[in-house]
Amino acid sequence: MSAATSPETTPAAVAAVVVLAAGGGTRMRSKRSKLLHEVGGRSMLSHALAAASAVQPEHLVVVVGHARDQVEPLVHELAPQATTAVQTEQRGTGHAVRCALEVLPELTGEVLVTYGDVPMLTGETLAELVQRHRADGNAVTVLTADVPDPTGYGRILRDPDGQVARIVEHRDADEATRAVTEINSGIYVFAADTLATGVARLDAVNAQGELYLTDVLGLARADGGRVGAHRTDDLWQTEGVNDRVQLARMNAELNRRTVEGWMRAGVTVVDPATTWIDADVRLAPDVLLHPGTILAGATTVGEGAELGPDTRLRDCEVGEGASVVRSEAHLAVIGAGATVGPWSYLRPGTELGERGKIGGFVETKKAVIGAGSKVPHLSYVGDATIGAGSNIGAGTIFANYDGVDKFPSTIGDGVFVGSGTVLVAPAEIGDGAFVAAGSTITEPVPADDLGVARGRQRNVEGWAGRRRESRAAAADAPGDSGAAQ
Numbered sequence: 401m402s403a404a405t406s407p408e409t410t411p412a413a414v415a416a417v418v419v420l421a422a423g424g425g426t427r428m429r430s431k432r433s434k435l436l437h438e439v440g441g442r443s444m445l446s447h448a449l450a451a452a453s454a455v456q457p458e459h460l461v462v463v464v465g466h467a468r469d470q471v472e473p474l475v476h477e478l479a480p481q482a483t484t485a486v487q488t489e490q491r492g493t494g495h496a497v498r499c500a501l502e503v504l505p506e507l508t509g510e511v512l513v514t515y516g517d518v519p520m521l522t523g524e525t526l527a528e529l530v531q532r533h534r535a536d537g538n539a540v541t542v543l544t545a546d547v548p549d550p551t552g553y554g555r556i557l558r559d560p561d562g563q564v565a566r567i568v569e570h571r572d573a574d575e576a577t578r579a580v581t582e583i584n585s586g587i588y589v590f591a592a593d594t595l596a597t598g599v600a601r602l603d604a605v606n607a608q609g610e611l612y613l614t615d616v617l618g619l620a621r622a623d624g625g626r627v628g629a630h631r632t633d634d635l636w637q638t639e640g641v642n643d644r645v646q647l648a649r650m651n652a653e654l655n656r657r658t659v660e661g662w663m664r665a666g667v668t669v670v671d672p673a674t675t676w677i678d679a680d681v682r683l684a685p686d687v688l689l690h691p692g693t694i695l696a697g698a699t700t701v702g703e704g705a706e707l708g709p710d711t712r713l714r715d716c717e718v719g720e721g722a723s724v725v726r727s728e729a730h731l732a733v734i735g736a737g738a739t740v741g742p743w744s745y746l747r748p749g750t751e752l753g754e755r756g757k758i759g760g761f762v763e764t765k766k767a768v769i770g771a772g773s774k775v776p777h778l779s780y781v782g783d784a785t786i787g788a789g790s791n792i793g794a795g796t797i798f799a800n801y802d803g804v805d806k807f808p809s810t811i812g813d814g815v816f817v818g819s820g821t822v823l824v825a826p827a828e829i830g831d832g833a834f835v836a837a838g839s840t841i842t843e844p845v846p847a848d849d850l851g852v853a854r855g856r857q858r859n860v861e862g863w864a865g866r867r868r869e870s871r872a873a874a875a876d877a878p879g880d881s882g883a884a885q
Contacts, residue, residue: 413455413456413457413458413509414455414456414457414458414509414510414511414512414530414589415457415458415459415507415508415509415510415511415592416457416458416459416460416461416500416504416507416511416512416592417452417455417457417459417460417461417511417512417513417514417526418461418462418463418497418500418511418512418513418514419448419449419452419460419461419462419463419514419515419516420463420493420496420497420513420514420515420516421435421445421448421462421463421464421465421471421475421515421516421517422463422464422465422466422487422490422496423465423466423490423517424466424490425466425467425517425642427642427643428642428643428644428647429643429644432467432470433466433467433470433471434517434641434642435448435467435471435474435516435517436470436471436474437641437647438651439519439520439641439647439650439651439654440519440651440654440655440658440678440679441678441679441680441681441696441697442519442678442679442680443474444516444517444518444519444641445462445471445474445475445478445516446474446478447518447519447520447521448514448515448516448517448518448519448521449462449475449478449479449482450523451514451521451522451523451525451526452479452512452514452523452526453479453523454522454523454524454526454527455512455523455526455527455530457512458509459483459504459505459507460479460481460482460483461482461483461484461485461500461503461504462475462479462482462483462484462485462516463484463485463486463487463496463497463499463500464484464485464486464487465486465487465488465489465490465496466490468486471516472484483503483504484503485499485500485502485503486499487499491604491609491610491611492604492608492610492611492612492613493513493586493610493611493612493613493614494599494602494610494611494612494613494615494616495602495610495611496613497513497595497599497613498599498600498602498611501595501596501599506596507592507596508592509592510530510533510534510589510590510591510592511589511590511591511592511595512526512529512530512587512588512589512590513587513588513589513590513595513613514526514587515586515587515640517640517641517642518585518587518637518638518639518640518641519641519650519654520634520636520637520639520650520653520654521587521637521638522637525543525632525634525637526587528630528632529541529543529587529589529630530589532628532630533589533628533630536626536628537626538589538591538625538626538627538628539590539591539594539620539623539625539626539627540564540588540589540590540591540594540616540617540620540625540627540628541588541589541627541628541629541630542556542564542567542584542585542587542588542617542627542628542629542630543585543587543588543629543630543631543632543638544556544582544583544584544585544629544630544631544632544638545582545583545585545631545632545633545634545635545637545638546581546582546583546631546635547581547583547635547638548581550570550578550580550581550582550583551570552570553570553583553584554567554568554569554570554583554584554586554614555567555568555570555573555577555578555580555582555583555584556580556582556583556584556629557577557580558582558629562628563621563626563627563628564617564627564628564629565621565627566617566618566621567584567614567617569614582629582631583638584614585632585637585638586613587638588613590616591625594616594620594623594625595616597619597623598615598616598619598620599611599613599616601619602615602616636650636653654679655676655677656672658677658678658679658681659672659675659676659677660672662677662683665683665685666685666686667683667685667686667687667688667689668686668687668688668689669689670688670689670690670691670708671690671691671692674691674692674693675689675691675692675693675694675708676693676694676695676696677695678695678696678697678699680697680698681695681696681697681698681699681700681701682698682699682700682701683695683700683701684701684702684703684704684705684720685703686703686704687701687702687703687704687705687706687707688704688705688706688707689707689708690706690707690708690709690711691708691709691710692708692709692710692711693707693708693709693710693711693712694711694712694713695707695712695713696712696713696714696715697714697715697716698715699713699714699715699716699717699718700716700717700718701718702718702719702720702721702722702736703720703721704720704721705718705719705720705721705722705723705724706722706723706724707723707724708724708725708726709725709726710726711724711725711726711727711728711741712728712729713728713729713730713732714729714730714731715730715731716729716730716731716732716733716734716746717732717733717734718734719733719734719735719736719737719738719754720736720737721736721737722734722735722736722737722738722739722740723738723739723740723741724739724740724741725739725740725741725742726741726742726743727740727741727742727743727744727745727746728744728745728746729745729746729747729750730746730747730748731747731748731749731750732746732747732748732749732750732751732752732764733750733751733752734746734752735751735752735753735754735755735756735771736754736755737754737755738752738753738754738755738756738757738758739756739757739758739759740752740757740758741758741759741760742760743760743761744758744759744760744761744762744763744764745762745763745764746758746764747763747764747765747766748765748766749765749766749767750764750765750766750767750768750769751767751768751769752764752769753768753769753770753771753772753773753788754771754772755771755772756769756770756771756772756773756774757773757774757775757776758775759774759775759776759777760776760777760778761777761778762775762776762777762778762779762780762781763779763780763781763782764780764781764782765781765782765783766782766783766784766808767781767782767783767784767785767786768784768785768786769781769786770786770787770788770789770790770813771788771789772788772789773786773787773788773789773790773791773792774790774791774792775792775796776791776792776793776794777794777795778794778795779792779793779794779795779796779797780796780797780798781796781798782798782800782801782806783798783800783806783807783808783809783825784798784800784808784809784810784811784825785808785809785810785811786811786815787811787812787813787814787815787831788813788814789813789814790811790812790813790814790815790816790817791815791816791817792811792817793816793817793818793819793820793821793837794819794820795819795820795821796817796819796820796821796822796823797821797822797823798823798825798827799822799823799824799825800825801825806825807825807826808825808826809823809825809826809827809828809829810826810827810828810829811823811827811829812829812830812831812832812833812847813831813832814831814832815829815830815831815832815833815834815835816833816834816835817829817834817835818834818835818836818837818838818839819837819838820837820838821835821836821837821838821839821840821841822839822840822841823835823841824840824841824842827841827842827844828844828845829841829844829845829851830844830845830846830847830848830849831847831848832847832848833845833846833847833848833849833850833851834849834850834851835850835851835852836850836851836852836853836854838854839851839852839853839854840853840854841853
C-alpha cells in the first residue's frame with residue numbers, strides 16, 4: 401500500500417515545487433534514463449511527481465537535461481500541469497534551480513526543491529517539512545536524517561539555538577565533522593524571495609566549478625534569515641538511487657512495506673518473502689496470496705480470491721472468489737468465482753466470465769469467454785467470443801492466423817466442442833451445437849447441429865501383423881546387421 405498524504409498534514413498550496421531530474425545517472429549503466437527505472441512498479445519520476453503534487457503547488461517545474469527525450473514526455477504524461485526547464489549543462493544543483501526559476505513568474509510564498517530519484521519520499525513528509533518551515537518562520541528549512549553511516553553525505557552543523565549553521569560536504573569535513581551523523585537530504589523549502597536572491601548571487605568558485613544550492617543557506621543566514629531543519633525518522637525517504645544495487649534495495653524495502661500494509665488491511669500472505677505487490681495494486685479483504693505470487697501494475701483483486709502459488713498478474717482484474725494457480729496473465733479480466741490454471745497464459749484482451757474455467761496449459765488472447773464456459777486444458781483460444789455455458793474440449797485450436805491477417809471466431813451459448821478440434825477462423829458455431837472430436841471446422845455450424853469434419857476411418861485387415869512378420873524375417877536374414885556374429 402503506497403503512502404498517502406492525509407488531509408491533516410496537507411498544507412495550503414506552496415508557490416512552487418522544483419523537481420531536479422537533469423542528472424546523467426551514469427552508474428546505472430543503462431540506455432534508459434535513471435528516472436524511468438521502476439520501484440514498486442512505478443518509475444522513480446512517477447514517485448517524485450506524486451509526492452510533489454501532494455503539497456498542491458501552484459507551479460510544478462521539472463528540470464530536465466540528460467536523456468531529455470525520454471524524461472520530458474513522461475513528465476507531461478504523468479503531470480500535464482507541469483512545466484519543464486532545460487539544464488543544457490549540468491553545472492550543479494544551484495544552476496539547476498536557476499534554470500527552473502527562469503521559467504517561473506515572480507513568486508510569493510514557499511518553493512520546495514526535491515529530486516526525481518528519491519522514490520520513497522512521500523507527500524506526507526513534504527507536507528510536514530512545509531509545516532515546520534512555516535511554524536518556525538524560517539527562510540530555509542532542510543530535510544535531514546540521523547543515519548548510522550553518514551559517509552558521502554553532507555553533514556548538518558547546528559548552532560546553540562538549534563538552527564542550521566552550515567552544511568559541510570563529506571570531502572571537505574574534518575574528523576570531528578565526519579563524526580556528525582545528521583545528514584543533508586538535499587530537499588529544501590525556501591522562502592521564494594530568499595531562493596531567488598540567493599541563487600542569483602551564487603558563484604562557481606570551488607573545486608568542482610559548480611553552483612551549489614547549499615550555498616544559498618549560508619547567504620540566507622548572512623542576510624539575517626533563519627535556517628532550520630526538519631528531521632525524519634524514516635531514513636529511506638532521504639535515500640536516492642544511483643545504481644542497480646541501490647535500485648534492488650529500494651524495491652525490496654518498498655515491497656516489504658507494501659506487503660505488510662496489505663496484511664494489516666486483511667490480506668493473507670503465506671510467504672511475504674516471495675510475494676511482490678506493486679504500489680498501484682488494490683486488494684480486497686480476505687484475499688489469499690500463496691508463495692511466489694507477483695501482482696504488478698494496476699491489478700485489482702476481489703474479496704476472497706486465491707492467487708498462487710507461482711502466479712504473475714499484470715494490470716488484471718480478478719473477481720471475488722476467483723482462483724488463479726501457477727499461471728500468468730496480462731491485461732485480462734477474471735470473473736467472480738472463475739478458475740485459472742495451472743500453467744496457463746492469459747494474454748491481453750482475455751475476459752473470463754463468472755464461474756468460467758481456463759484449465760491447465762491453455763493460452764488465450766483477445767478471448768471473451770462467457771459465464772460458466774470452460775476451456776479445460778491444452779487449448780489455444782485467440783480472437784474468439786465464446787458464449788455462456790459452453791465447453792471447449794482438450795486440444796482445441798482456434799486457427800486465427802493465415803500468415804498475414806488474424807480473424808475472429810464466434811461460439812454460441814451451450815456449445816460443445818470435442819477434443820482435438822481445429823476451428824479455422826472465421827468460425828461460427830451456433831447456440832447448442834456440437835462439434836465432433838477431431839474435426840477441422842471450416843464452415844459455419846448452425847444452432848443445434850452436429851459439425852463433423854474428418855476423413856472416414858478405414859481399417860486395413862491384417863496390416864500390422866504382416867508388418868511385424870516382414871520385419872522379423874529381415875532381421876533373421878544372413879548378413880543382416882542384426883544377425884549373430
